[in-house]
Amino acid sequence: MTVPAHQYVRFLFLRVAPGWRELDAGAQRASRRELGETILRHRARMLVRTFSLSGTRGDSDLMLWQASDSIDAFQNLQTEIFSTRLGTHLSIPHSFLGTVRRSVYELPEESASAGRVTLRPQDSRYLFVYPFVKTREWYALPMERRQAMMEEHIRVGRRHPAFRLNTLYSFGLDDQEFVLAFEGDDPSDFVSLVMELRETEASRYTLRDTPAFTCIQMSIWDALDSLGGALEAVAEPSGPDDGFVPVAELHEIPNGGARRVYRGHDAIALFRVNGRLHAVSDRCTHGRGSLSEGVLDPARCVLTCPWHGGQFDITSGEPLQGPVRAPIRVYQVKLDGKRILVR
Secondary structure, eight states: OOOOOBEEEEEEEEEEOGGGGGSOHHHHHHHHHHHHHHHHHHTTTSEEEEEEOTTTOSSOSEEEEEEESOTHHHHHHHHHHTTSTGGGGEEEEEEEEEEEOOOSSOOTTSOTTOOOBOOOOOOOSEEEEEEEEEOHHHHHSOHHHHHHHHHHHHHHHHTOTTOEEEEEEOTTTSSSSEEEEEEESOHHHHHHHHHHHHTSGGGGGEEEOOOOEEEEEOOHHHHHHTTOSSOOOOOOOSSSSSOOEEEEEGGGSOTTOEEEEEETTEEEEEEEETTEEEEEESBOTTTOOBGGGSEEETTTTEEEOTTTOOEEETTTOOEEETTOOSOOOEEOEEEETTEEEEO
16 A cells, blocks of 8 residues: 655744844845855755745744655754854744645545645745644534534635635644645735634634734745845946946856845846856746746746746846746846946
């Protein structure tokens, strides 16, 4: 008998100590970049999505939504995070662990023939996360009655099709029984959904469904920028009329490499391929992915977004393959000695 593979999921909430913002500007920028590059390295080994909680929670600043076939991957990432310079200023106010598996209830949208159970995040702006615990009385009810109440629950959810629910099972792995994570774009509509679910019969058997988190999905660089402190320096144009601004040193971008840089407050994806430099807006026009994390085909000058596979012509910024539809901005690049300048 083949045992089906299960994917483990962790929601890691991080808080930055106020003392980090008192460091000098250079130390803040260097530590932020070190942490970002550390997290990006682990994306080759597991799914990692980054979220900001600035403006939505008072006890957390960042959240990493992680999924892997091995719990060891979560430990390795956390160890490396806390080994960085910024990691010395981080704490973990909340952490939830669970696994993806099929529901014990008959849910019409599930396929009995599906194989591996895996997490597939979409490109919603928000992720609403909370731990969930049922009462003991719930499990004493006959299966038929629980099934009927879950069907009512599902009917309510279908009245709000803009939200996608991810249910993680935590029995024996963590303090809660489940972790619920709703993906969607409208916080107000999510309030309406939760209010309707409160009136279902099944809600009588909810023991705990807090704390609740409103997480804003963004690239790792945007999430780190949301921490505040010293942002990237705003450079002045190199001449009175040409508009070019120095953004990096040539040695900082190895051949075949990429880097997120800033021109004023504009985030730019800078690529160096076969001796040539290319610069485009770093933010994908579809799902807000960071294009500096994407893959550039040097032969075709085609840039692929790391989030959903959309493609752009890096010379014109025009979209080539969905789901992207809107073009990205293209910047002019030139060298001044070893300095890279963009306009």
